[in-house]
Amino acid sequence: MVKLKTRSKKSVLIFSYLFAFLIILTPTFNILVDPYSIFLINYKLRRDNHWAYVPGDGGSSHLQKAAGIIKYKPNTLILGSSVVDTGFYLKGNFTHNDATSKLTAIEKISKESGYYPVYNSAVRGGSIETMHQYLKHALINNTNLKRVIIGIELPILFHLENEITLKIQSENFMIGKKYVPTKTLFDYSLTKDITLTSLKCSRIKLDIRHSLNKIKEFSSSLLPKKETNYVQNAKKEIPRQLMNYDLMPISFLGKKTTTEMYLGAKIARDLSKKYKNNKKTLDQVTRELDEMIYSLKKHKIDYVVFLSPISPYSYAFMEHSNNFDVVYDLMSEIAKITPFYNFSEIINLGEDYNESIFNGDGRHYSSKVGEILFPYLIGRKNKDEFLVTKDTVSSSVKKMKSATSNFVSNNPENRILFSKINKSFIESKHSIFLEKYQEKYGYNIIKLFGEFYAIPKQKEKYKLIDVISKSNKKVFSSKSFDNLIKKISY
Secondary structure, three states: OOOHHHHHHHHHHHHHHHHHHHHHHHHHHHHHOOOOOOOOOOOOOOOOOHHHHHHOOOHHHHHHHHHHHHHHOOOOOOOOOOHHHOOOOOOOOOOOOOOOOOHHHHEEEEEOOOOEEEEEEEOOOOOOOHHHHHHHHHHHHOOOEEEEEEEEEEHHHHEEEEEHHHHHHOOOOOOOOOOOOHHHHHHOOHHHHHHHHHHHHEEOOOHHHHOOOOOOHHHHHHOOOOOOOOOOOOOOOOOOEEEOOHHHEEEEHHHHHHHHHHHHHHHHHHHHHHHHHOHHHHHHHHHHHHHHHHHHHOOOOEEEEEOOOOOHHHHHHHHHOHHHHEEEEEHHHHHHHHOOEEEOOOOOOOOOOOOOOOOOOOOOOHHHHHHHHHHHOOOOOOHHHHOOOOOOOOHHHHHHHHHHHHHOOOOOHHHHHHHHHOOHHOOOOOOOEEEEEEEOOOOOEEEEEEEEEEEEOOOOOOOOOHHOOOOOOOOOOOHHHHHHHHHHHH
């Protein structure tokens, strides 16, 4: 009986030690891996591109930014959406390892100019309301904040409260505090969900979800497959939009440029429609911007507002569809509140337009562009020629329109492309880009800019310029789907 009691005590003691060990190990492991970049202690335990394994992806950057402001107490703050976050590679950028002491090109320039430490607090998915919240947060953590750089793009003027803003309000208990609160410490170090996320993000590379998916895939492969016929009737079938370059039978200017053209046209369409239908939203957003600028002036903080470059394809579609007055009106709305710098023309709009400027979507420019812009933003280079005021909006828009026209006319492929697009296309409900209907008689049936094409199947891609200019005799086209089918049936 005594022996049994002794064994029982030993078991309890071992279990207690084991439990205590796990209680200490779990938060330590989660804090060191730090998948949400809250603790900013060590990044070496994280696998490359760890953000891909974080639930919500870049949508969780609102946590990282709030924590970074608390830790670094920057003298220079960069505000914006994901566009600015992507474009300026320094501490705070979602791909940057915040724990490293190595300075980026932008950080070196800011240090030389007396604007260090500088922090990228642009929130992915954020709005102007979000920028204002993080400005207030920065002022609480550093009363000596010297300079604020605000990057906006025209579409953000219609960006109100959304999922990210609600996350900031409901999840981010760091906003407005000088420390990481107890609830945040608990939620991001001791919970089951954070532990599973840390395991997936760590170099241990234990991906439980991936393993379960593999088992599911294997189980599904054992079941009999149902035969499916892709399109029985093209008129009843919703056509499949082809955005994946590899699936396209047509070769455009390049993988990134293909997507950029598609999304550039989408930006133009959305911007035009929102401007006509969402005046109330525009008023709310500009009011928030006005309040933020007033706060900066009140605290005597130097600030710079700049208009981020967006794809020249976006402006080309705006100009082509006679909607460039929208650009003028929106820039006028900003100029009423504050002078700003328009960097739309700083990118190369010539024949050798480089598809590496934007990250494939027409809005998010590469960090190389950020390195070009930053010396202007902190006064290392003269930016007066880019200044837009209430009095110079008209001349600035004229320059943009001229540069846009040159961009189209300087490139033979662009020239043909825009000549084939109906000017009212932006206003229509049709797909702006390429749709695949079906395969028939050895042809891929596609719809491109409102016209049907029958393209014979082959391994090599057809060049866009050969298809839409109808110089390739093998390719048939028609405004009518039925007429096209009749043509190829013979």
